[in-house]
Amino acid sequence: MIPKKSEQSESVMDFPKTKMTEKPVKRFKSRKKKSGYENATGYLFISPFLIGLFCLTLYPIVYSFYLSFTQYDLLGSPTWIGLDNYTRMFTNDDMFWTSMKTTFFYAGVAVPFRLIFALLVALALNKITEMVGLYRTMLYLPSVVGGSIAISIMWRQLFGNDGAFNSFLALLGLPTHSWLGDPDTAIWTLIVLYGWQFGSSMLIFLAGLRNIPKTYYEASAVDGARPIQQFFKITLPLLTPVILFNMVMQVINGFMAFTPSFIVTNGGPMNSTVLFVLYMYRRAFEFFEMGYGSAMAWVMLVIIAALTALIFKSSGKWVHYEGEQK
Amino acid sequence: MRRKNLFFVLMIIFTLVLSACSGNKASNEAGNENDKPKEEKGDEQVTLRMSWWGSQSRHDQTQAIIDLYEQENPNVKIEPEFTGFDGYFEKMAAQAAGNNLPDIMQQNFGEYLNQYADKELLTDLTEFVEKGTIDVEGVSDTIMESGTKDGKLLGIPTGTNALAAIYDKEMLEKAGVPLPNENWTWEDYEAAANKVHKELGTYGTRLLEPKNIFEYYLREQGFKMFSKDGKDLGYKDDKLLEDYYAMNKEMVDSGTAPGYDVIQQIKGVEDELIVHGKSPFDFRWSNQVGALSSAAGKQLELTMLPGENNDKGMFLKPAMLWSIPKSSKHKEEAAKFINFFLNNIKVYEIGGSDRGVPLKQEIREAMAPNLSETDKKVFDYISLVTENSSPIDSNFPASSAEVLQALADIDELVMYGEMTPEEGAKEFRKKTTEILSR
Numbered sequence: 234m235i236p237k238k239s240e241q242s243e244s245v246m247d248f249p250k251t252k253m254t255e256k257p258v259k260r261f262k263s264r265k266k267k268s269g270y271e272n273a274t275g276y277l278f279i280s281p282f283l284i285g286l287f288c289l290t291l292y293p294i295v296y297s298f299y300l301s302f303t304q305y306d307l308l309g310s311p312t313w314i315g316l317d318n319y320t321r322m323f324t325n326d327d328m329f330w331t332s333m334k335t336t337f338f339y340a341g342v343a344v345p346f347r348l349i350f351a352l353l354v355a356l357a358l359n360k361i362t363e364m365v366g367l368y369r370t371m372l373y374l375p376s377v378v379g380g381s382i383a384i385s386i387m388w389r390q391l392f393g394n395d396g397a398f399n400s401f402l403a404l405l406g407l408p409t410h411s412w413l414g415d416p417d418t419a420i421w422t423l424i425v426l427y428g429w430q431f432g433s434s435m436l437i438f439l440a441g442l443r444n445i446p447k448t449y450y451e452a453s454a455v456d457g458a459r460p461i462q463q464f465f466k467i468t469l470p471l472l473t474p475v476i477l478f479n480m481v482m483q484v485i486n487g488f489m490a491f492t493p494s495f496i497v498t499n500g501g502p503m504n505s506t507v508l509f510v511l512y513m514y515r516r517a518f519e520f521f522e523m524g525y526g527s528a529m530a531w532v533m534l535v536i537i538a539a540l541t542a543l544i545f546k547s548s549g550k551w552v553h554y555e556g557e558q559k
Numbered sequence: 560m561r562r563k564n565l566f567f568v569l570m571i572i573f574t575l576v577l578s579a580c581s582g583n584k585a586s587n588e589a590g591n592e593n594d595k596p597k598e599e600k601g602d603e604q605v606t607l608r609m610s611w612w613g614s615q616s617r618h619d620q621t622q623a624i625i626d627l628y629e630q631e632n633p634n635v636k637i638e639p640e641f642t643g644f645d646g647y648f649e650k651m652a653a654q655a656a657g658n659n660l661p662d663i664m665q666q667n668f669g670e671y672l673n674q675y676a677d678k679e680l681l682t683d684l685t686e687f688v689e690k691g692t693i694d695v696e697g698v699s700d701t702i703m704e705s706g707t708k709d710g711k712l713l714g715i716p717t718g719t720n721a722l723a724a725i726y727d728k729e730m731l732e733k734a735g736v737p738l739p740n741e742n743w744t745w746e747d748y749e750a751a752a753n754k755v756h757k758e759l760g761t762y763g764t765r766l767l768e769p770k771n772i773f774e775y776y777l778r779e780q781g782f783k784m785f786s787k788d789g790k791d792l793g794y795k796d797d798k799l800l801e802d803y804y805a806m807n808k809e810m811v812d813s814g815t816a817p818g819y820d821v822i823q824q825i826k827g828v829e830d831e832l833i834v835h836g837k838s839p840f841d842f843r844w845s846n847q848v849g850a851l852s853s854a855a856g857k858q859l860e861l862t863m864l865p866g867e868n869n870d871k872g873m874f875l876k877p878a879m880l881w882s883i884p885k886s887s888k889h890k891e892e893a894a895k896f897i898n899f900f901l902n903n904i905k906v907y908e909i910g911g912s913d914r915g916v917p918l919k920q921e922i923r924e925a926m927a928p929n930l931s932e933t934d935k936k937v938f939d940y941i942s943l944v945t946e947n948s949s950p951i952d953s954n955f956p957a958s959s960a961e962v963l964q965a966l967a968d969i970d971e972l973v974m975y976g977e978m979t980p981e982e983g984a985k986e987f988r989k990k991t992t993e994i995l996s997r
Contacts, residue, residue: 306674309678321997394821411820413824414818503819521674
């Protein structure tokens, strides 16, 4: 193996040298050609991905942007209606605003809930020294299966009128409640479901915690810092880049949530859990207004982009990178 | 050499991308022309795609019917595509957009048929009826009309269906309530429900499903859901809807009927209150009596919906229709299968009344001696309704799905007490005007 490698590297090294002494301009050209050829081979190798990217991602994105200016019910062909979809959305669609409010509330509560929960669990796991693998796996499991239909169906059973949660309450002699049937509590069952799937954020936090040098804690302990102080003065500041990453991912995630509101409550009761994406789905696939649905998708894109930009913008104020000079 | 290779590689990528991206519209249409002569030969090996929605029992039955047909016609192979009702029309719409609809399509009466008719996606079957490929001899005109739109026969009904008041005889007897018959009124219904609730402590009825029942409620009082041109509601006085909401609200408040917190938990026939002996009444389509009875493990009875003028309110509806999309390359063969479905008694022996009661008198008669108890009741019920009903309204606008959804949404608000029945009725008119004026 080793001699072969050196041979290879030698030949590569030699090739430009010899050329350079003769005709510098030509060398430049031929090298360009060669790299073009190598690029093409490279492109051929990644063509499965490229085809996917162009046909399944870019083309639909561009097409949906076009559709957002049309009226299109799938059966016929799209008719151009200009900005009508957008004006109708903002001026003449109560449900649009209701679903928007619900989504902001949902994401606004569920995302911090999941992040705090994930951080607390990560802190606890960081302290455990035995059987870490087992705990980590068990705690991560809900996230692996979490986005699935099965979990949503389980959630529905769990919080149903005759569900396990009510039986448990009854066992303790506490009053039972129609959790999914009451418009005030239904959204909370979805928020708890979101919080419960904290696994991936937790793993990232855990990795972040492991990266903080132990010496900082030892040094601060010598100086008499208590654990609480250590947490706020050392752990949290050093964790901020990880928090930023998790926050951006989860905000995007939270605004795009669909499965729970579709399966667990189907938007009910009284449309109190119709998240934005569910409403978009209903417009597009239940009332066959593809144009309107596409327009909604673009509004959502702008909102998520704006929020992400906002988070990044503010990050200068609270995110500390190691080795940063201030 | 290298340049050549580069060119070659780029070409490959380019064609791959192009062929993957391009729609199949053009190639399909070209294929359409080429395949036409084949159609005539008959003995050629033909593969038909057939799609339907339904429950597991319907999937099994339909598969058995397909097997039977393939046995009798070895040159035909049928590829089934089936789902539940949820998602079915989404799937069909996507296939329509790709010009890839199946050869035989289960179609729904009302706004769906109208939509497909407007877009001219379905074949006019008159040709096949005139040629005798599809034999509809003896099927009543009103039934055939339900598959007709603008003079074109776009669907052949699979069987007839009607709304029915399904009831649990044992529960009513135990509560000392007289059994309902076709002459009962809304007052009788309320009294019976209240008495059952009081005597047995169960619910007295299931909360009525507004999308179907309110239409009946209007018809019974001489009004229609939509105006003739489909651009407005078919009634002027909001008191009608207010009364309907108020009647249900009263029963929810007294505990006779369950609220939406309970209704929401019902995810299929197996969860229905009547199945679990929690309610003696359930108003729904007659072809579901079988499914309900078998889930309940006891024989449920059925009669006409209440109201003095229920003959005006009741109507026969094609349970579903068989259509042949225009894009089909094997229309003739598809038509033959529909004919088989319509005229072969074995089909109904396998399928029972799951796709409605057979259209043809002779099939109904031939089946009579061997009917299951449920099917017998359903058959008798359909003949009763045939005598006591008026024609179905087919002027549902394309956006009626949304209008009916608004009706159901407001029903929920009223039952939760967020709106009074009066406000609800006004809100519904406001919403409808908004939707229909779009």
